[in-house]
Amino acid sequence: MALETGKKSVFRAGAYVYVEGDEDSNDIYIVEKGEVGLHGNNDRIKLHKPLVRQGEVFGFTSTLCKRPRMESAIARRDSVIITLKRERFIELVQNNPKVAIKILNYFANELRTYNEMMLSLDPQDDDFIPDESRLFDLARHYRLAGRHDYARHILESCAEQYPGGAHSGEIRSMLAETRGQDASLSGGSIENGSSRIFRDGQMIFAEFEKGEDLFIIKEGRVKIIKVGGGQEILLSVLKDGDIFGELAIISNKPRNATAISMGTTTLLSIKKENFSEVLGKSSAIASKIFMAISQRIWFTYIRLESKVYAHPITRIYAFLENKLLEDRVSLKSTGSVTLTFGIDELLRMSGIPAAQSEKAMEILLDDPNLEFNFGQVAIENPSILSTKAKFYRSRDHISSWDGDAPSRKEQRRTAAPARKADTGADPDEDSPPKRPAEPFDETGAVESTDRDEPAGRVGAGLKLPSEEINLD
Structure with a gap:
């Protein structure tokens, strides 16, 4: 099956295909020729697949869930890129089971990469509790709460999944006790x-x-x-x-x-x-x-991105910004938003130790853009919060920085960074160029970079069989 409905563009070395944080993420890309590097603004996070080669697909994680881009995509050398709309890609996958399985395997490996990084950030728990014991403890909770049907469901599951496990004797005994209780609720689906x-x-x-x-x-x-x-x-x-x-x-x-x-x-x-x-x-x-x-x-x-920063106040503002994104609030919006957790829960979810919470709380309470009520955080203007988050991220590498809030001048400078062309950038460098270079068509003419309508046309001979799409 050929990708007749795809659009083909050529990107010069150093050109941005898309930029991290772009909220218009309707397109999925295939490298027909060349190479594309994927770069995150946070260099503490290792992306699952930082280099995309000929025949490989990129940009689909954010596009499929209709979320802002997780990374920037930059041509490492002159590259021919095929652009597919989300609906066309779904149709292609639906008709090609092998491609669907490849995507599943890619997702599994990507999730494993980020989960392992998340675990490496959390302090080691000397009292690690196996899943078997956690499941058994949940059964005991429901048994004490009088929900014998829930307890029985969990105990039967525990007995099946962990035969001969550490709690097998107790499980048999508890199952015998619950037999006959709440008989009207017994049985499965x-x-x-x-x-x-x-x-x-x-x-x-x-x-x-x-x-x-x-x-x-x-x-x-x-x-x-x-x-x-x-x-x-x-x-x-x-x-x-x-x-x-x-x-x-x-x-x-x-x-x-x-x-x-x-x-x-x-x-x-x-x-x-x-x-x-x-x-x-x-x-x-x-x-x-x-x-x-x-x-x-x-x-x-x-969530991983908000945990890797050194300073507590950076982690808090990154967490708040990410919560807005999770709730599908545009970071460009200016209308007030209320989040359903209080300041104490905010500090806990941001992973702030008690010894560091006092200074962070002072900064939060001094922020006129934030209001804290019982079980609520009100953000008056999300775009201002995003500006402060960018400021704190830009300062996080300074070990002596004490987390003081940005001045108005610094906020303006952080909110509107100048993106100038970096024609001398080496596309093989790890750091991305500062500004997206313009894509050009195969005649060499520079095309528009309108994100709603990617530049380029599909040539009559454009054929890229779906079975050649590489997601490994």
Whole structure:
């Protein structure tokens, strides 16, 4: 299958294909000829795949989840780039199962890269608790809370997944105790072909369980919860068409939250082995699945990005900026936004040690753009917050910097950095040039860099079979 609907452009060495933070991320790119380097503004993060060669695809993680670009893409030498719209790419993948599996494998490796970096930043826990024990402790929580149906679900799962494990004797004993209790709630879901029907309040899966499938809600609602400090914490309520449990088909990690049905709920269950078959049946499902999985990668990356800074105040402002992006708030917007957590939780989520929190809190409370109420952070102007975040990032490498807020002059300079052409830049250098150079067509004429309509036309002889697309 040829990419007849793709658009072809030629980028000179040093030209930007796109820039990190671009909010208009509708395009996916294939290198027909040449090489493209991927660069992040934060050099403390190693990108999963920093170099894209002939036949390889790039830019699809942000595009598939409709999020701002995670990195800048820069031609390392004169390169011919094919541009595909998101919908065309989904169609191509839907009709090419091998390509779909390659994308899944790419996502799995990308997520593994960023998760390993995230783990390296967290202090080592000498009291590491195995997933088996965490799952067993969750069963005990629900048993004490009187939810014997939830406890039984988890105990049965624990017995199946960890036969002969450290808690196997206790599990058998507890299962014997719960047998007959809440009999009206016993039993699993009802299977109807590829669908599964859950009654109201039924546990679909538990946090720390091993997962084998993702779910699409065909009808009904599902609440996603975690248990912390002996209390249930509601994370979200999902509705018809939403996808959850997507980590199961790109990672061997256990479930990171618990899913409970709200009312009679019908779910479509998709396992990794029948993923390609499902994709071929519906472009809408294919789009939803790739959006859910790529969004998981995107969230992991931006949360990692906010953790790598040396100074607490930088981590806090980077975290706030990333929360705006997660909530799909444009960093160019000027309207007020309220986040549903307080200052204490902000410091905790930003990973600020208690010994360093006092100075950070002083700066936050002194910021006229922020207002803290009980369980809330109000941001008066997101564009101003983004400007301050850029300022703090630019100063983070200075070991003696004490985190003082920027002056008005410094804010203006950080908010509107001059991007001048860097014609002397070596495309093989690790650091990117300062300004996107203009793409040009194959006749050598420089074309427009309008991001809404990538420059270039498809030649009559342009053929790039999809099976040659390399995502390894």
